[in-house]
Amino acid sequence: MRICRFDDNRVGIVAGDEIADVTHALDILPSVRWPLPCHDLFIEKLPDIAADLQRAAASAPRKNIADVRLLSPVANPGKIIGAPVNYALHMEEAKTDSAINLGKTIRSIDEAGLFLKANSSLIGPGESVIAGQFGRRTDHEIELAFVIGRGGRNISEANALDHVAGYMIGLDMTIRGVEDRSYRKSLDTFTVLGPWLVTPDEFGDPSNVDFEIKVNGETRQKSNTTHLIYGIRKLISYASHAYRLDRGDVILSGTPEGVGPVVPGDVMECWIDRIGTMVVQVAGKPS
Numbered sequence: 001m002r003i004c005r006f007d008d009n010r011v012g013i014v015a016g017d018e019i020a021d022v023t024h025a026l027d028i029l030p031s032v033r034w035p036l037p038c039h040d041l042f043i044e045k046l047p048d049i050a051a052d053l054q055r056a057a058a059s060a061p062r063k064n065i066a067d068v069r070l071l072s073p074v075a076n077p078g079k080i081i082g083a084p085v086n087y088a089l090h091m092e093e094a095k096t097d098s099a100i101n102l103g104k105t106i107r108s109i110d111e112a113g114l115f116l117k118a119n120s121s122l123i124g125p126g127e128s129v130i131a132g133q134f135g136r137r138t139d140h141e142i143e144l145a146f147v148i149g150r151g152g153r154n155i156s157e158a159n160a161l162d163h164v165a166g167y168m169i170g171l172d173m174t175i176r177g178v179e180d181r182s183y184r185k186s187l188d189t190f191t192v193l194g195p196w197l198v199t200p201d202e203f204g205d206p207s208n209v210d211f212e213i214k215v216n217g218e219t220r221q222k223s224n225t226t227h228l229i230y231g232i233r234k235l236i237s238y239a240s241h242a243y244r245l246d247r248g249d250v251i252l253s254g255t256p257e258g259v260g261p262v263v264p265g266d267v268m269e270c271w272i273d274r275i276g277t278m279v280v281q282v283a284g285k286p287s
């Protein structure tokens with residue numbers, strides 16, 4: 001099943017070029033009082049309502065995908081976890097390209113650990129990435145992203161995929177500089193998730209998935225998750241030994257070689273096999 005959030009926080013099931021509007025399924029979500037939970041309420045309930053969503057989609061009103069504004073499929077992740085330098089060829093380009101490393105020592109994920117991105121950076125493909133903030137080079141990083149559906153601590157690699165609620169295309173935007181990743185990758189609009197959430201039964205094995213990003217029609221990054229240094233199972237286990245994972249937590253698995261700058265007016269066309277295509281516009285700094 002392919003689940004999207006669109007327009008004014010409506011929920012849809014994607015079928016071909018159309019979206020079946022199943023927003024009424026949200027009626028089951030609890031109303032909450034302060035303090036708010038630190039997990040996503042929709043992702044929490046998804047196992048209970050998945051069958052209902054699918055049934056409702058058959059007779060629900062439909063819209064063309066082209067006519068809606070797609071939002072991040074996950075509305076309230078408790079945290080957004082990033083994987084630094086998780087592809088060997090990206091490590092090589094980061095080590096050799098001084099415009100990327102700026103004199104810093106580049107360490108791979110086994111030495112660097114993980115990093116967190118601010119939740120306020122999160123947008124969907126129907127919004128635009130803002131490039132050129134602080135007058136700095138702004139780079140695209142396409143990544144296979146996924147959301148945790150069952151939380152836990154100290155999760156084993158063997159059971160790790162049982163904790164995934166679905167997969168998405170992720171953009172981990174970044175400004176180049178010497179600051180901490182949590183600063184450079186957390187500017188507003190710097191985390192893009194979409195175009196929809198593909199559930200694991202439909203997505204299948206995440207260990208051998210092709211993906212590509214084109215900017216203005218030109219291929220910039222093209223790789224396969226088989227080249228991940230820490231694959232999806234190991235990433236989940238690794239993260240869960242540092243942080244308690246909650247339902248709705250998002251993990252971005254890392255980017256391959258080919259990172260490069262975007263400027264206002266550019267169009268990023270992101271594709272991941274078994275998910276689809278997500279088109280994201282690059283805008284300039286708002287006045």
Ligand code: MN
Nearest residue numbers: 141172254255
């Ligand atoms: Mn990244």
